[in-house]
Amino acid sequence: MSGILTNVDSRTKLVGQNRLELLLFYFKGRSQWFAINVFKIQEVLRMVALTHIPDANPVVKGVAHLRGRTVPVVDLSAAIGMGKTEINDDTTIIVTEYNGTVQAFMVAGVERIVNMNWEEIQPPPKGAGRSHYLTAITKVDDKIVEIIDVEKVLAEIVPYVTDVSEGAVDLDVMQRAAESGLKVLAVDDSAVARSQIRETLGSLGLTVIEATDGREGLNLLKRMASEDEPINSQLLMLITDAEMPNMDGYKLTTEVRSDPRLKELYVVLHTSLSGNFNEAMVKKVGCSAFLSKFQPDGLAKAVEVRAKQLFG
CATH class of the missing domain: 2.40.50.180 (CheA-289, Domain 4)
Structure with missing residues (x-):
């Protein structure tokens, strides 16, 4: 044992x-x-x-x-x-x-x-x-x-919460992100996790589209990339779980970074796995940031960081 x-x-x-x-x-x-x-x-x-x-x-x-x-x-x-x-x-x-x-x-x-x-x-x-x-x-x-x-x-x-605490993020920046029309792609095999992302970001006016595993997420990204608009004109960011059937989040990120049409996409690894472990893996596969699951303020803050890059 x-x-x-x-x-x-x-x-x-x-x-x-x-x-x-x-x-x-x-x-x-x-x-x-x-x-x-x-x-x-x-x-x-x-x-x-x-x-x-x-x-x-x-x-x-x-x-x-x-x-x-x-x-x-x-x-x-x-x-x-x-x-x-x-x-x-x-x-x-x-x-x-x-x-x-x-x-x-x-x-x-x-x-x-x-x-x-x-x-x-x-x-x-x-x-x-x-x-x-x-x-x-x-x-x-x-x-x-x-x-x-x-x-x-x-x-x-212990039921999870989806409400963002008052003052946790700059609402003006979040409003500009919401009004931009850019969507957030959430890739996760857990319906519970997808629901938390959808409800938390929805409360901030953001639209979330979903995929249930890395391969489905990658196929969706490639379809979007084949359209006339660049991927960063369609998506604010990709939020991906680490563990998923068919293709995990690390492999998904590697595939995104190797595709010239997708490589500039902002990718957040969103997982319940050990923080120390994932901080090392974020660097290894090229994620933009790491975020622990079921922390609505943390999720909102991660989006705010990206929104400030784009909208100041």
Whole structure:
């Protein structure tokens, strides 16, 4: 168990190559596997003692005291509607970091880590069972693996906000951006994340167009670039997630920078992955800026920075 996440630093080399590593785990029995991206995981531990939290969300089983910090522990099976996890000798907690917060997910057990290409990761079939809790599916050893939409799970426990705080941005600059007619392209496989971008920027008068993965986003950009107007006469900026089926945000940015028609586009990497990790990757693939997810003031500020470049 202790060695399952060794040499994580070496895995950063996967970025920009459209590759990822998934931690496979299961809930009841080993017949069905689920997964999350290794980059979001800090450690994997056998079940530890929990302290009950009064009036907590029913899927939050308590808090664990790990390495001098208090970490909430979520029963992931219960959170996605598959029933409570029975605690036994195999029960495991997966400690993760999303959007600058640390939480642990309780699962029945962990299988292993697999190295994959994002092209092997596909969107879940619409209307299929738990699809609203999935960002993607793939196949390992002829088994379907369901990749959990952790952002949706966390948003149901602590609802995200979309309102921009008073005074957070220069409204005159934002108004000029809105009146320019320039749109914002948001590329993200999470409906929750796209909704947050749309609602936050919509409240500032900006129009958001959407794509659900990097390949769809790139195809849309190429269609726009084939029109008479330059891409920067159509888009204020591209906001892209890092992890997506078919093509991730790093590869998307690399493709944008290699296309003479798109290379001047302002690209913001918008992700729940570790900030320190992404600051390095922003430089590697050529993003214009990095932004943590579900921070409406931060999102508005990122747009303001770009708007000031164009409208002063």
